[in-house]
């Protein structure tokens with residue numbers, strides 16, 4: 449970062465930032481790309497580009513654009529959110545559901561204009577679940593046939609690609625725009641990239657400026673993004689550690705998801721109490737979709753996983769629901785190798 453060649457990205461581009469953008473464009477199979485300070489801003493720029501005020505957009509329930517971006521999709525991009533149930537497995541929607549939702553409405557005068565499908569791979573709130581290339585292609589084809597634009601929130605796209613053993617571009621086929629994060633397990637302190645056509649990127653650059661996201665000597669942070677891209681294959685270690693963490697928790701009586709990537713979800717009766725208990729033992733977790741979310745990332749070792757398991761220890765009575773109820777969202781095994 450200290451040695452990065454820099455320019456003025458607000459004026460006439462910064463060379464290191466440009467290198468990062470073009471490298472990401474190549475990785476995701478897009479013509480061009482634009483750095484943004486955060487993934488939320490990258491998603492917002494794409495939604496502002498695609499939506500007119502009052503347009504409805506579809507997204508799988510629990511999507512980051514629906515639940516974790518403070519309503520900016522509606523507030524700033526003017527979209528009417530229409531969550532779709534995960535009818536094709538955790539985090540995934542079927543082509544039929546997209547067709548039905550796109551066609552819905554009560555006649556030409558009252559009906560909302562549904563113009564966009566926003567996908568998420570991996571799906572964060574469902575537990576980092578992976579959508580495979582064939583499933584992705586089928587849903588995108590259904591959206592296209594219904595004349596919808598498609599944005600992919602690929603904040604964790606690298607995780608999906610590594611889990612499936614496919615190039616990231618295999619998971620972006622047919623989309624208009626895609627957003628990818630450089631900080632999700634890869635170790636960059638900040639930064640995302642939003643990619644699409646040259647026309648999209650020209651407009652996106654204006655929208656980024658409007659949102660206050662233009663930075664000058666951006667090469668300093670873009671250099672960290674380039675290092676992050678060199679570390680994509682290393683994510684396989686995080687996925688392995690997430691599986692080890694989940695297995696260890698299960699042995700200790702906790703009700704855990706089967707991780708497909710680097711996210712472990714634990715179902716508990718007392719969410720707040722469990723988070724406090726974890727925090728007190730020195731293991732920081734966040735609530736996600738009513739469950740405890742643990743995450744593995746670039747800064748963790750196998751020894752850290754062992755330490756976390758030791759500190760968390762066996763499940764206590766407060767974390768188990770008296771009625772033995774098993775909460776419904778349980779990511780299963782990946783549908784493709």
Ligand SMILES: *Cc1c(COP(=O)(O)O)cnc(C)c1O
Nearest residue numbers: 486487488489512568572601603
């Ligand atoms: C983290 C994340 C984002 C947003 O990234 P920020 O940089 O935190 O704004 C968007 N979508 C998904 C699925 C994410 O996991």
